[in-house]
Amino acid sequence: MMREENKRGSRTTSIIDVLYEAPGPKARRKIRAATIVSMAVLLCLLVLIILQFYKNGQLDPRYWSIFLRKTTWTFLGEGLLGTVKAALGASLVSFGIAMLLMLWRISSRKILRGISVTLIEFTRGIPTLLFIYFFFLLAPQFGLKLPAYWKITLPVAISACGVVAEVLRSGVQSVPRGQWEAAMSLGMRWGSMFFKVIFPQAFRYVIPALISEIVIVLKDTTFAYVVNYADMMQNARVLISNYDALLSVHLVVAVIYILINYVLNKISVAAADGRNGKGKR
Numbered sequence: 001m002m003r004e005e006n007k008r009g010s011r012t013t014s015i016i017d018v019l020y021e022a023p024g025p026k027a028r029r030k031i032r033a034a035t036i037v038s039m040a041v042l043l044c045l046l047v048l049i050i051l052q053f054y055k056n057g058q059l060d061p062r063y064w065s066i067f068l069r070k071t072t073w074t075f076l077g078e079g080l081l082g083t084v085k086a087a088l089g090a091s092l093v094s095f096g097i098a099m100l101l102m103l104w105r106i107s108s109r110k111i112l113r114g115i116s117v118t119l120i121e122f123t124r125g126i127p128t129l130l131f132i133y134f135f136f137l138l139a140p141q142f143g144l145k146l147p148a149y150w151k152i153t154l155p156v157a158i159s160a161c162g163v164v165a166e167v168l169r170s171g172v173q174s175v176p177r178g179q180w181e182a183a184m185s186l187g188m189r190w191g192s193m194f195f196k197v198i199f200p201q202a203f204r205y206v207i208p209a210l211i212s213e214i215v216i217v218l219k220d221t222t223f224a225y226v227v228n229y230a231d232m233m234q235n236a237r238v239l240i241s242n243y244d245a246l247l248s249v250h251l252v253v254a255v256i257y258i259l260i261n262y263v264l265n266k267i268s269v270a271a272a273d274g275r276n277g278k279g280k281r
Helices: 015-019 025-055 061-068 070-105 110-125 128-142 148-174 177-185 190-227 232-243 246-276
Strands: 003-005 012-014
Touching (some): 110 148, 128 190, 148 190, 177 190, 232 246
């Protein structure tokens, strides 16, 4: 968030402070009352859900005792490692394809711009699951037989590359025109100017958006069950099948995903604050 130092002191003024008036005493009382009522309703719903689970026997200790075993956590850990590998591979492949699409998108050649726009809109408009079905069902019929890892990594990467390309392009366009002119005045070639001067600055602008896209890529890897790739969700399905522990396993796996995404979100916020110079005097 953009902040500017107040001339009369060290107090900072945010964009929200400028756009929205601070609530008065009456408004604060209404907000406080609404918050209390909302929390009470949510608490009641939570109690009702827990009671329903109890009636259906889902809180039976046998469904939860499996998490006291080292083998359970080892098995989930192996699945988590598979998830991280797939997400990391898809992110790297997506970034490589996105760089190419972005360069074509800002090219002075109309044919390259047209191809780039077409591919970007195509990848952004097709659901990830359809790309997965293509590599899983149709590609083998054309002789393209891939390991399960690439059957999930490539579709997820292709699905994300269009968005990443547009994020990178927005970063490049955010670089002040004076930077381009200064580099050209030094006689730098376009390639050197772009990769040594422009893109490093553009990359800093879009780090938060790229991390947000990594979160989406991580979520998309949960489709790995389609291609029988051993990710965390696939291993969770095995645990559910073996122990009939539907609620407990899904709840634990959900908490793990939430924690991972929380860490990624914190990294994104830290990157945004660092870019905006928050905390500097």
